[in-house]
Amino acid sequence: MKLLNGEILANKKYGENLYKLEVFSPYICRNCLPGQFINIKCAYEGMLDPLLRRPFSIYEIDKKFNVFSVLYMVKGKGTDFMARLVKGGMLDFIGPLGIGFKADEEIKNYLLLGGGIGIAPLSLIAKELMETGKNIFFLAGFKDEAFFLWERDLIKIARNYKIFTENGSFGQKGIPSVYLKENMHLYKNYKLVVCGPKEMLKNIQGILRDFPGIVADALMEERMACGIGVCMGCIIKIKKSPGGFEYKKVCTDGPIFNLMEVIFD
Numbered sequence: 001m002k003l004l005n006g007e008i009l010a011n012k013k014y015g016e017n018l019y020k021l022e023v024f025s026p027y028i029c030r031n032c033l034p035g036q037f038i039n040i041k042c043a044y045e046g047m048l049d050p051l052l053r054r055p056f057s058i059y060e061i062d063k064k065f066n067v068f069s070v071l072y073m074v075k076g077k078g079t080d081f082m083a084r085l086v087k088g089g090m091l092d093f094i095g096p097l098g099i100g101f102k103a104d105e106e107i108k109n110y111l112l113l114g115g116g117i118g119i120a121p122l123s124l125i126a127k128e129l130m131e132t133g134k135n136i137f138f139l140a141g142f143k144d145e146a147f148f149l150w151e152r153d154l155i156k157i158a159r160n161y162k163i164f165t166e167n168g169s170f171g172q173k174g175i176p177s178v179y180l181k182e183n184m185h186l187y188k189n190y191k192l193v194v195c196g197p198k199e200m201l202k203n204i205q206g207i208l209r210d211f212p213g214i215v216a217d218a219l220m221e222e223r224m225a226c227g228i229g230v231c232m233g234c235i236i237k238i239k240k241s242p243g244g245f246e247y248k249k250v251c252t253d254g255p256i257f258n259l260m261e262v263i264f265d
C-alpha cells in the first residue's frame with residue numbers, strides 16, 4: 001500500500017449521479033487484486049473539508065496502458081468533489097487496500113450478484129474469473145436506468161447475465177434476490193459473490209440458509225475513516241463458533257467475508 005498521485009485521464013458521466021474516473025497508475029495496475037480498494041482524498045491541497053478520505057473499489061484495470069478506473073455514485077461532499085475533477089488533474093489516493101479476491105481452484109461456476117454500485121468491484125472480479133477459465137453468471141439489480149451504460153462494459157467481460165430494475169426501465173422488472181430465491185436450484189453448484197446494500201445482503205443470507213452447501217463471499221462496504229486498520233471505524237461482527245462472535249475490520253480483514261458468518265445487527 002502506498003500514498004500515490006495519478007494523472008486523471010477522464011471523468012466520464014455514466015448516468016444520473018454516476019461517473020467513471022480513469023487514472024494513470026502503473027503501481028495500482030501492477031499490484032492491485034480484484035476486490036481491493038483505494039482511499040481517495042476528496043479535497044484540494046491545503047483544504048481540510050472533507051477531512052477523511054473516501055474508499056472506492058477498483059472497477060477496471062488496463063495493464064497495457066497502466067490505467068485503472070473507479071465507478072462511483074455521487075452521494076455527498078466527497079463524491080461531489082470527485083464529480084468535478086477534470087482530465088489533466090492529479091488524484092491523491094492510498095492503495096491498494098484490503099485483501100483481494102482469489103478464485104477458488106476447486107470451483108468452476110460463480111454466480112455474481114450486485115445491487116446498485118455493488119456491481120463495481122464485482123465487474124473486476126468477473127473479469128478475473130473469466131480470464132482464469134471459470135463459468136460465471138452475473139445478476140445485477142438497480143432502482144432505475146441510471147446504470148444503463150454499465151451494460152456496455154459488462155458485455156466485454158461476460159455474456160451470461162441478467163439485469164433487473166425496480167421500475168422496469170432497464171432490463172427485467174424486479175429484484176435479483178427474488179429471482180435468486182425462485183431459481184436457487186439452478187445454482188446449487190455455484191459459488192456466490194455478492195456486493196450491495198446491507199438489506200440485500202441480509203436477504204440473500206436468509207435465502208441461502210435453505211441451501212446449506214452453498215458458499216458465498218460478501219464484499220462489505222462499511223463506512224470508513226482511516227482505511228488502514230487504525231481507527232476501528234469499520235468493524236463488523238463475524239460469527240465465531242460455538243455461538244459467539246468476533247469483531248473484524250472491513251478495511252484490513254476484508255472487505256471480503258463469508259456471507260453466512262456476517263452478523264447484521
Ligand SMILES: Cc1cc2nc3c(=O)[nH]c(=O)nc-3n(C[C@H](O)[C@H](O)[C@H](O)COP(=O)(O)OP(=O)(O)OC[C@H]3O[C@@H](n4cnc5c(N)ncnc54)[C@H](O)[C@@H]3O)c2cc1C
Nearest residue numbers: 054055056057071072073075076077078079120221222223
Ligand atoms: C470498501 C469500499 C468500497 C467502496 N466502493 C465504492 C465504489 O466502487 N463506488 C461507489 O460509488 N462507492 C463505493 N463505496 C462507498 C463510498 O465510499 C461512499 O459512497 C462515499 O464514501 C460517500 O462519500 P461522500 O462524502 O460523497 O458522502 P457522505 O457525505 O460521506 O455520505 C452521504 C450519504 O451516503 C451514505 N454513505 C456514505 N458511505 C457509505 C457506505 N460506505 N455505505 C453506505 N452508505 C454510505 C451516508 O450514510 C450518507 O447518507 C465503497 C465503500 C467501501 C467501504
Ligand code: FES
Nearest residue numbers: 225227231232251
Ligand atoms: S477504517 Fe479505520 S480501522 Fe477500518
